[in-house]
Structure formats: C-alpha cells, structure tokens
Amino acid sequence: MAKPISLEKILFSQGFGTRRYCADLVYADLVKVNGVLAEDPDERISPEGLLLNVEGQDWEYHEKAYIAFHKPPNYECSHKTTHHPSIYSLLPSPFVERGLQCVGRLDYDTTGLLLISDDGQFIHKMTTPKKNIGKVYEITTSDPVTEKQMDHLLKGVVLDDDPKPCFAQACELLSEKTLAMTIVEGRYHQVKRMMAAVGNHVEQLHRSQIGAYVMPKDLAPGEWRWLYPSDLKLLSQSMEA
Numbered sequence: 001m002a003k004p005i006s007l008e009k010i011l012f013s014q015g016f017g018t019r020r021y022c023a024d025l026v027y028a029d030l031v032k033v034n035g036v037l038a039e040d041p042d043e044r045i046s047p048e049g050l051l052l053n054v055e056g057q058d059w060e061y062h063e064k065a066y067i068a069f070h071k072p073p074n075y076e077c078s079h080k081t082t083h084h085p086s087i088y089s090l091l092p093s094p095f096v097e098r099g100l101q102c103v104g105r106l107d108y109d110t111t112g113l114l115l116i117s118d119d120g121q122f123i124h125k126m127t128t129p130k131k132n133i134g135k136v137y138e139i140t141t142s143d144p145v146t147e148k149q150m151d152h153l154l155k156g157v158v159l160d161d162d163p164k165p166c167f168a169q170a171c172e173l174l175s176e177k178t179l180a181m182t183i184v185e186g187r188y189h190q191v192k193r194m195m196a197a198v199g200n201h202v203e204q205l206h207r208s209q210i211g212a213y214v215m216p217k218d219l220a221p222g223e224w225r226w227l228y229p230s231d232l233k234l235l236s237q238s239m240e241a
C-alpha cells in the first residue's frame, strides 16, 4: 500500500493550487475523499486508487499524469501561443498547474492523437528517434496519391534543411486521395514537407496512432482521457530497447 500523505499535499500534487489554497478548499467543504466530505487537510491518506471530488468535479489521483487528447483543428500545442488558442485551454486547470507537456507537437491545423504528461522521462523516451516509435498520419491530399509517390516516400526523401533523407516506415492507400503514412522522426512540418517533396500537397492531416496505441474511436475532438497501465504497456512495447 502506498505511504499515507496529508490530504493537503495530495491536492497540491494533483495541481489544485498552493498548499494553503488546497487547505482552504477542504475548510470550505469543497473536497470529498472517496465520496466522503473531508474535514481536515492534515488527515493522512493512502493515495493509491483515491477518488477525489474537488468543487464538484471527480478527480482520480495519479502520481504522474499520462493522458491521450484528441486535438481539434485551429489550436496550438504551446503554452504561449501566437495566433490560435492553446490546446491547454481545453484541459482541466490542474493539468496546466502541474506542468503537463505534449509529447511532440502537432501543427495548429493538424488534428488527432496527442499524448500529454508531466513525466519528463516518459516524454523523452517517447520523442527520441532512437526508440523508433512509429506515428501514423492519415493524410488527405489535393491530388491522387500515386504508386510512384508512395515508393519515393518509402525509399526516402531529402528535405531542404537536412541532407539526411526522411523515410516513411509504411504507406497504405486508404482511398484515391487518402494515405496512411507511418514515420518515426518528428521533424518540423515533416509530413507536409515529405508530401510536397514527392509532388503532392496535404489538404488535411490527422494523427491516428502512436506506437501500438490507437486513438480511441469514442474520443471526440477536444476530449481527453487517462492512460492506464495497460495503455502505457502498449506504448512501452512499441519502443526499441
């Protein structure tokens, strides 16, 4: 069983504000612990499997947060945005407070699967090209995708900023103008630039899969969900040692 910690510290660790603010939430009768109204912010509780309710919102305790998010179009993946609102504005404020970061960014007009966490090691492992984690993009193109273009993508294309070619790990034609392409690196605008290099143009871009983790069908744009140990296992099995 996990070591008991004070309720105030638990609330603080989850991103509900300063320790003082968290204690005040308890004094204001705004915190329930496993369905029971909490009275004492110093009460020591085992955090394992804990269900909090803070200001009417249920909140599962997670020592580290790992979430899957369905990015809608017209949002930027940074905290300090330039032209569009931030994806973080669509997440509960405790996530922002505890410093969650995206595992690699998507362009403002790209939709689909983003993993977000406050575990620095996890973010590093998921983003380093050494681990060879495939990301699947569904690409809607302006012109029909030809065999020759797919062949070129698989053999590797040279982009203008790096003489080292970029390869598609896999290409599957889903319809005349829709291609599912798997890549392992995450260079700037990589998919759009690869498609331009083979003479086509990306009209819409959607990421549907990272490693063996497929975007859940029922996760609508703008929605998020916790990743559980079985999901994290799928992701770690997708990494090369």
Ligand code: URA
Pocket: 105, 106, 107, 108, 110, 188, 189, 190, 191, 192, 193, 205
């Ligand atoms: N490649 C792109 O060009 N854009 C993205 O958002 C992701 C991959």
